[in-house]
Amino acid sequence: MFVSELHVTKINKKHMKSFSIKKSGTDFLYFMLSMCILLGIWALISKITKAEIPGPKSTWLVFKELMAEPFYDRGPNDKGIGNQLMSSLLRVFYGFGLGSLIAIPTGLIMGASKTGMKLLNPLVQILRPVSPLAWFPLGLLAFKSAGGATIFIIAITSLWPTLINTAFGVASIPADHKNVGKVFGFSAWKYLTKIMLPYSLPHIITGLRLSIGVAWMVIVAGEMLSGGVGIGFFVWDSWNGLSLEKILIAILIIGAVGLLLDKFFNSLQNAFAWDKN
Amino acid sequence: MLLHGTKTKIMINTNCTEDILDEVNELIHAPAMETAVDIRNVTVSFKGKKGVYTAIKDINLAIYKGEIISFIGHSGCGKSTLMNTISGMVKPSKGEVFANGNLIKGPGPDRGVVFQNYSLLPWLSVYKNIKVAVDSVFKQKTHEQKASLIERNLKMVNLWEHRDKLPGHLSGGMKQRVAIARAFAIDPKVLLLDEPFGALDALTKSSMHVELLKMWNLDHREKTVVMVTHDIEEAIFLSDRIVVMNNGPEATIKEIVELHLPRPRNKKNIVHDPAYMEIHDRLLNLLIDKFSIND
Numbered sequence: 001m002f003v004s005e006l007h008v009t010k011i012n013k014k015h016m017k018s019f020s021i022k023k024s025g026t027d028f029l030y031f032m033l034s035m036c037i038l039l040g041i042w043a044l045i046s047k048i049t050k051a052e053i054p055g056p057k058s059t060w061l062v063f064k065e066l067m068a069e070p071f072y073d074r075g076p077n078d079k080g081i082g083n084q085l086m087s088s089l090l091r092v093f094y095g096f097g098l099g100s101l102i103a104i105p106t107g108l109i110m111g112a113s114k115t116g117m118k119l120l121n122p123l124v125q126i127l128r129p130v131s132p133l134a135w136f137p138l139g140l141l142a143f144k145s146a147g148g149a150t151i152f153i154i155a156i157t158s159l160w161p162t163l164i165n166t167a168f169g170v171a172s173i174p175a176d177h178k179n180v181g182k183v184f185g186f187s188a189w190k191y192l193t194k195i196m197l198p199y200s201l202p203h204i205i206t207g208l209r210l211s212i213g214v215a216w217m218v219i220v221a222g223e224m225l226s227g228g229v230g231i232g233f234f235v236w237d238s239w240n241g242l243s244l245e246k247i248l249i250a251i252l253i254i255g256a257v258g259l260l261l262d263k264f265f266n267s268l269q270n271a272f273a274w275d276k277n
Numbered sequence: 278m279l280l281h282g283t284k285t286k287i288m289i290n291t292n293c294t295e296d297i298l299d300e301v302n303e304l305i306h307a308p309a310m311e312t313a314v315d316i317r318n319v320t321v322s323f324k325g326k327k328g329v330y331t332a333i334k335d336i337n338l339a340i341y342k343g344e345i346i347s348f349i350g351h352s353g354c355g356k357s358t359l360m361n362t363i364s365g366m367v368k369p370s371k372g373e374v375f376a377n378g379n380l381i382k383g384p385g386p387d388r389g390v391v392f393q394n395y396s397l398l399p400w401l402s403v404y405k406n407i408k409v410a411v412d413s414v415f416k417q418k419t420h421e422q423k424a425s426l427i428e429r430n431l432k433m434v435n436l437w438e439h440r441d442k443l444p445g446h447l448s449g450g451m452k453q454r455v456a457i458a459r460a461f462a463i464d465p466k467v468l469l470l471d472e473p474f475g476a477l478d479a480l481t482k483s484s485m486h487v488e489l490l491k492m493w494n495l496d497h498r499e500k501t502v503v504m505v506t507h508d509i510e511e512a513i514f515l516s517d518r519i520v521v522m523n524n525g526p527e528a529t530i531k532e533i534v535e536l537h538l539p540r541p542r543n544k545k546n547i548v549h550d551p552a553y554m555e556i557h558d559r560l561l562n563l564l565i566d567k568f569s570i571n572d
Contacts, residue, residue, distance in 0.1 A: 176396040
């Protein structure tokens with residue numbers, strides 16, 4: 001009976017594989033179609049505004065120019081788009097990493113203990129809706145540098161989804177799993193590593209996925225305020241230089257990078273989903 | 278005449294040996310009547326939204342070492358609650374429970390539990406599911422000792438070749454075999470089974486009964502097995518005694534039925550045993566009031 005059951009699942013998996021290849025093919029087709037819609041709307045708006053907002057074609061020319069030398073460096077206020085992007089990404093990862101280091105342990109405490117939840121939840125509810133811009137002056141005061149302040153605001157605004165998802169994951173551990181720990185006398189460490197973390201890992205990764213999205217969104221606002229190098233500063237600098245093409249390019253790059261970050265965490269989610277395999 | 282005489286002689290002789298055997302049997306069984314679990318005056322109440330709910334009331338029961346005992350009753354009669362006072366997951370509101378001479382204050386590795394829904398950790402392989410339990414209970418054992426312990430128990434339930442699979446890839450019967458192997462691997466004196474085969478189909482269930490008895494035999498029938506069930510046939514096939522519970526709330530023990538069916542029992546033949554049928558009828562009468570619809 002077992003053998004035939006296993007056989008059936010194997011066949012199903014094979015089917016699924018060829019099916020998913022087909023599926024990713026049509027998915028790609030849909031993606032390209034949706035890009036066409038975007039270009040169409042963009043061209044239409046450009047036409048209506050009589051090229052006050054540059055169209056895809058003129059933007060493409062500027063993009064080629066920018067990509068010809070993406071990593072040039074001519075002093076502090078004149079750097080290539082690649083450099084801008086890299087320094088933004090670096091900041092996001094510092095801020096996001098710092099935020100996660102705070103969010104995951106705090107979330108574990110909130111999820112595991114009712115007292116912890118009651119004590120920390122009001123704090124979370126009050127701090128969570130605060131805009132990143134409101135935190136900026138505090139960051140400046142605390143870190144005495146615009147760079148430090150930017151990382152600070154990324155950390156403090158991006159940590160909430162991870163924190164809330166972690167807490168939710170831990171709080172929803174089924175009684176069955178907890179009983180295993182009780183009956184076999186698991187130590188606190190064993191309970192943490194063999195039950196609590198594995199169970200809540202998919203939830204934690206979902207939280208991280210949402211958090212990286214927030215972090216990437218905050219970076220532009222942060223860098224507009226802080227200046228220096230970065231994709232946000234690039235947008236502001238292009239506005240001052242009245243190069244709307246560059247702003248549009250920056251917007252598209254920000255969107256594309258955001259999509260890639262999301263895809264990366266999505267694949268992590270699938271890799272650690274013990275419940276779906 | 279002569280022939281007849283010898284026959285009588287032999288008969289007398291066999292009678293004598295039977296008497297002696299009985300005595301010997303009693304002597305052998307006397308130490309086996311040692312109490313493994315002692316439930317004294319136990320009442321369990323829960324505080325709910327509608328006030329205090331008393332699940333079981335004033336229960337007294339001595340469970341002997343090496344016996345298989347079943348708690349049977351309707352859903353919600355408190356049989357699981359009673360068993361959880363032995364596992365230590367439920368604290369009695371009144372009274373005390375002793376296991377192996379010690380007052381129970383919480384769950385402990387001297388009492389192994391097999392749950393109805395297997396309770397395997399889905400992110401660990403079959404092997405690792407048993408390993409975490411063994412690691413946690415036998416901290417002083419060497420790596421080799423633990424490995425051979427896991428191997429022996431997995432082979433006993435015929436799952437050694439499936440050791441690297443995740444529980445999600447196993448059938449219900451296989452999962453429950455892993456849970457039983459895990460419970461046996463920590464070598465508890467008392468084994469608690471909470472409706473262990475309730476989620477299995479009838480055929481798988483039957484083979485699991487034999488499997489369980491096999492493990493119990495291999496262990497020289499030293500482990501005390503306490504089982505919660507609502508399956509009369511299952512209770513008769515496995516048990517030495519069956520505790521029939523009244524309906525809750527404030528459930529009590531209605532009757533304790535002693536079974537004197539010889540072991541090893543045969544799944545196929547036992548149903549034709551008059552003693553089996555008598556017990557089956559008695560349990561049915563105890564558990565069911567109405568046997569047909571009153572028109």
